[in-house]
Amino acid sequence: MVKLEKSQKEFLMLLLENENPQSIQTIQNELDISRRTVYYIVNKINDVFYELRMEPINNKRGHGYYLTADQKKVVDSILHSDRTLQNLSPDERVHYLICWMMYPKTNIHIEDIMELFDISRNSVFNDLKDLKSEIEKYDVSLYFDIKNGYMINGQVFSKRALLLYYLKILLKKIHYKSIEFLDVSEVETFYSRLQQISLKMHNEYDDYNLLAIACLLNIVHYVDEKFDFSILELRDLEKTEELHMIDKYFQDLNVHERLYLTIHLLGSKAGSVIRLDDSQRDIQLFELALHLVDLFERQTSCDISEKNELVNSLYMHFKLSMYYYQLSIQISNTLLEDVKENYGNLYQMIKNLCESMDDEFPFILTDSEISYITMHFGGHLKQVQGKFYALIRVLIVCPSGISTSTLLKREVEDLYANVTVIAATAAENIAQYKENIDFIVSTIDLDTDIPWIKVNAILTKDDKSKIASMMSLNMQTYKLNKDNFSGLFSIIQKYVDPIQMKNLKRDVYDYFREGNLIVDVVEEKQLRLKDIVYRDHLIHIDKDIMWDEAIRLASVPLLKTNIITENYINEMIGLVRDYGPYIVIKNRIAIAHAKTEAGANALGTALLINKKNIQFEDDLNIHYLFVISSSNPKEHLQILKDISMLASDDIDLNALLDKNVDEIMELIKKMVNRT
Known part of the structure; x- marks a missing residue:
């Protein structure tokens, strides 16, 4: 058997995958090696070819190295026989498992994985742990049940992409x-058909991509799945030569x-203009995520918890969005x-920020894309003071993906100051947290003895009341005869037969799961701009003034x-000096x-x-300067939204310039009411 070094295999694979x-x-560039190493590898491979009585690797002057058709057949056989599943690296095993478990044709259990790779049970568990970490970035999740084994769950397009x-x-x-x-x-068979289409289409398609599509x-x-192509007009697809060829060869x-195949074929053209070098694209997407987070912090003055995690999660989301875009596939967020x-x-706010950075995004900013970005940010806004003050340990069960579970975790912690969310996990992992939690908040039905309630992925008012009702049974706020009690049940059990106590708890938890409440959460009314712009907080002037002096003047009423x-x-002045006129919108x-x-001592606006003109260095024509203060990191978002609406193109603010204070107040109310 011919033995090749790793670098030699990679070199041959590169020549094998390319016609040119x-x-x-x-x-x-492809192998990340030096010119000298290229020559060394070629000489070593030629030694192997000599032993096999083959011609050396061809080198076309001015163009590069290539293999003949006969050489490719031999190389293909060598690489096939030399590489077995038993000598895959852990990363390669994880990639294999992801592809295997996405649409398994047979049940996959631990023993099947052990046998396939010839590895220990512990190695399988380590691989599955790495697999979960790998795929949770992409809104899909690993699922297991005893009967059907392991599989990956998620939306159709997410899984296929x-x-x-x-x-x-x-x-x-x-x-x-x-x-x-x-x-x-x-x-x-599929590969041969795709190659025939490629031949008919003048070899426009990357051969390696065609094999992957096959x-x-x-x-x-064989899977019965339906797709929504609403974002891509079907009449446009019908005009493509690709669809006509696929109708002919894939009846x-x-x-x-x-x-679906037509879209992939369109996306696999060798000369596609939207392709970027992977390293260049990665840097671009990471810088985009970092810029968006920095801009959000500056423009909203909201504190971000775990900022690095938010940047990384956005970066991974952008990578997936870019991938969808390259395939001309549009993903719809069901939670939009x-x-x-x-x-x-x-x-x-996210929509406004993204639109202001539109030229930095290498893919289309749809409402679904913006809603996904919003969910990532919502999961990382620092929590404010809550309504309850007892240490409650909660487990989140949410299989919908990392952005959804992070947001749900933040929502629960935001509502209740002393809640500790132990983890956000999949249903099959509940047992490992059993001893450390008071109850479970889940977006799916569960089969467990641990108290749990089902909520929507984004909490509604009723969901918040359900959680409050469940918390009322656990909070350490009850006092009787100078004794503290850990929740309502700890009082009741003094007067109930122990045999009946278990049944009582079960019935009460069932009562909550059916949607009944004992605590009603009253949501605070969102104040609008018209509610906090008072007559004496409005200043009207007619003189040239620099931006820093304008900020000081506008701040006087506050x-x-x-x-x-x-x-x-x-x-406020220091931020503009540090970052430039980022406070200017439209x-x-x-x-x-x-x-x-x-x-900031309280919520206020002037x-x-x-x-x-209010003069900036960039000759910006600014006539309106708002100053906003908020003692709560989130309560001013509605005010920022109202002001952003005033900045929209369909509202004419020129009418304010010649009005008196009372007329200005009335006009602002009317404009805000319109939005």
């Missing part, structure tokens, strides 16, 4: 004939699969309307009423504010209207 000669520079992504990684390391969950004969089709074509696929309804202020301190004013409006701890 590969230049030395391309090889250096990830499947193709990891198949491409896997096929760079393992020959498709070594992947045991593939039907090799069918893969080759493997994908083999895995998914055995249903119409949904043909449309819930986000808009329950996080309307935050959603609008300073006089002790809503803000002098330090708060200095902090429609000649600027909004100055700082973080609560800088000296408005300076200048008939002439």
